[in-house]
Amino acid sequence: MKIKCVVVDDEPLALELVCNFVKKTGFLILEEKFDSALDALSYINANQVDLMFLDIQMSDLTGMELARVLEGRKGKQSPKIIFTTAYNQFAIEGYKVDALDYLLKPFGYEEFLNASQKALKYFEKQTATNHSTAEDYIFLKVEYQLVKVMLKDIVLVEGYKDYVKVHLVDKNSPILSLTTLKNMEELLPEGQFMRVHRSFIISLDQIVSISKSTVNMGIMNISVSEGYKENFLQFINKWIN
Structure with a gap:
C-alpha cells in the first residue's frame, strides 16, 4: 500500500527534515510540501491526500485550525493527520481532531517511522473495512x-x-x-x-x-x-x- 502525503511546516529546516524522512520511507509518497497552512488547504481541496505531517504553530493558520477546517468540510474525505510540534501541551487537542499521532520536536527517524507505521496500519484496516460485507x-x-x-x-x-x-x-x-x-x-x-x-x-x-x-x-x-x-x-x- 502507498500513502499519499503532504508536509506542512513554516520552519524551513523542519520542513526539509520531515520531507527527507517521507522520501526514505517506502510506503509513503511525498506529493507536496508547504510552508503555509492556507496553501496546503487549497491543494488538499483540489487533490487527494491521505496523510498530512502538520506543524501546529504557524503564522497564517495554525495546524489545529487547519485540522478543524478540514474536518468541517461536507462530502469530502479529510486526510488523516500526524502533528509535528515543539509544544507538548497540544497533545490532547490533537486527539480531539482525531489525529493519528503526535511527534514532539526534535524527533528522529525512528519516532517518525513508528508514527508512519501506525498510519499504515490504519489505512490497511480502512481498506479491509471498505471491502467487507455487511457482517464484517x-x-x-x-x-x-x-x-x-x-x-x-x-x-x-x-x-x-x-x-x-x-x-x-x-x-x-x-x-x-x-x-x-x-x-x-x-x-x-x-x-x-x-x-x-x-x-x-x-x-x-x-x-x-x-x-x-x-x-x-x-x-x-x-x-x-x-x-x-x-x-x-x-x-x-x-x-x-
Whole structure:
C-alpha cells in the first residue's frame, strides 16, 4: 500500500527534515510540501491526500485550525493527520481532531517511522473495512488501542463534542471512542447505517419501530431532526404507504 502525503511546516529546516524522512520511507509518497497552512488547504481541496505531517504553530493558520477546517468540510474525505510540534501541551487537542499521532520536536527517524507505521496500519484496516460485507467489522480507537467491533452488533452511535458512544447489542455499557460523528458516518457503510440527527447514527437493521418523526431503537427513542428527515422518509415510505 502507498500513502499519499503532504508536509506542512513554516520552519524551513523542519520542513526539509520531515520531507527527507517521507522520501526514505517506502510506503509513503511525498506529493507536496508547504510552508503555509492556507496553501496546503487549497491543494488538499483540489487533490487527494491521505496523510498530512502538520506543524501546529504557524503564522497564517495554525495546524489545529487547519485540522478543524478540514474536518468541517461536507462530502469530502479529510486526510488523516500526524502533528509535528515543539509544544507538548497540544497533545490532547490533537486527539480531539482525531489525529493519528503526535511527534514532539526534535524527533528522529525512528519516532517518525513508528508514527508512519501506525498510519499504515490504519489505512490497511480502512481498506479491509471498505471491502467487507455487511457482517464484517470496523476498528475503533478506544483509549490507547484499536478495538474490533462487528457491524451487526452496532445499534446506534451517539455523538458528543470530542467522542462518540457506540451502543452495542446485548451490552449494558456503550464503547467510548475518541472520534467524531462525522468520521463515524464516513466509516460506517451506507445502506446499513443512517444519520437521523446531528447527534445520532442508527443501524437500519436494529430499528424496532418507526414513525414519520421518531425511530425506536429498543434502547431509546430518537427524534429525526429536520435536516435528516427527507432521507429518512424516503427509507420508511415503503413501509408506511
